[in-house]
Structures are given as structure tokens and as C-alpha cells.
Amino acid sequence: MGFKAVPYTDVELENVTEEGAKGAKIRWLISKKDQATRFAMRYFEITEGGHSPLHSHPWEHEVFLMKGKCKVVCDGEESVLTEGGVIFVPENAEHNFQNIGEGELQFICVVPIMD
């Protein structure tokens, strides 16, 4: 009951339509639909020059970079990471992820399930 084992490409790729996002797509790899109750695993890809919205919210992000070059901004602090980069964005911090490299940026981003 609830076991899931699939290639990530089996999960639908959707546009991130939130205002302030540019060239960002998401796959909800593991979520409530899979009977997950505590946290959800998402895959993001961001085109060259694209970015996620600069925003804040009362939940954290745990991120692993698979591919590309990422500038992450968090409450005014900046850091640049490539493949294998690990990022923890605490809840309520203003943050975004920018693709500052050549080619696509790909990362996993885990968030709590809040409801």
C-alpha cells in the first residue's frame, strides 16, 4: 500500500505559473496523491536565465542540485552552487533560485505537507 517506484519522467512536468517565476517547471514526484503525509518531493527544472519567484512562506526547503549552476538568495545572503549542491532554506526566509549557468538547472526540493 503506497509503495511507488518509477522513473522521474513518468511524473507529469507542469509549468510553474506563480508570479515572478521565469522558465520554471515542476514534477510532484511524491506527494499526498501517493499517500505521503509529512513531506513532498518535487523536481524542478529551470531554463537558462530563468528563476523561481523571490518570495517567502512559512515552510522550509531542502534542496539537492542535480545539474547546472544555481545562485540561491536567502534573506539577502547569496551562494552559488553546482551539481551536488545542498541548500536548506528555513521557513519564512525570502529566497529564490536562479539559473546562472549554461543549459538547464535541475534540482530536487522537499517541502512539508502542511494540511
Added chain:
Amino acid sequence: MGFKAVPYTDVELENVTEEGAKGAKIRWLISKKDQATRFAMRYFEITEGGHSPLHSHPWEHEVFLMKGKCKVVCDGEESVLTEGGVIFVPENAEHNFQNIGEGELQFICVVPIMD
């Protein structure tokens, strides 16, 4: 407060000493030490022919495969995945991860913080 952005290799690589593990190492990429309160992100690497213990516990796993060929067993069901594989193991399921490929198996595994 709590923002973290590092290459994964900056986080200590430790042996998995649990009985039944073979050739498995872990990095606690994001955990309580980083002020995470709800879930922890770990990196695993397993040598050719190695595996995690066949066990169960009252918490789930959300897994993303970065490299290698993995056989996952979950309550008797088996699945084989390679790079880009996504696995959800529900709480209390008996499971393990086996490296059945050539070369190293690498994956991210997220678990809830239970205490």
C-alpha cells in the same frame, strides 16, 4: 538563521553500521544540526554488490536515485530503477535497497524527524 548552501562533499561521509548493511555510507546533508525540524535529507552511497539492511520502521522514505542501478524491495514487491528513479517506501514496510549494477549506487533519502 539556518540558511545552508554547501557542496554535498562538505558533509561528513560515515559508514552505515546497522546490522544487515553492506558497503553502505551516509552523509546527513540536512538534519537537526542545521535547525531542520520536520524532515532530514541524507545522501547514501553503496558499493557494487552492497545493500542497506532489510528492515522496517515507523517512518517513510522518499528517495531519488542519482547514479547506479538499484533493486528496491518493499513488502515483497521488487522494482529495478536507474538514474532518475523515484521511490516512496511507506512507513512500516519491510524494505531494502540493493546495488545490482556496476559501480557505485548513489541516492538521496529523506526521512521525517521524529523527535
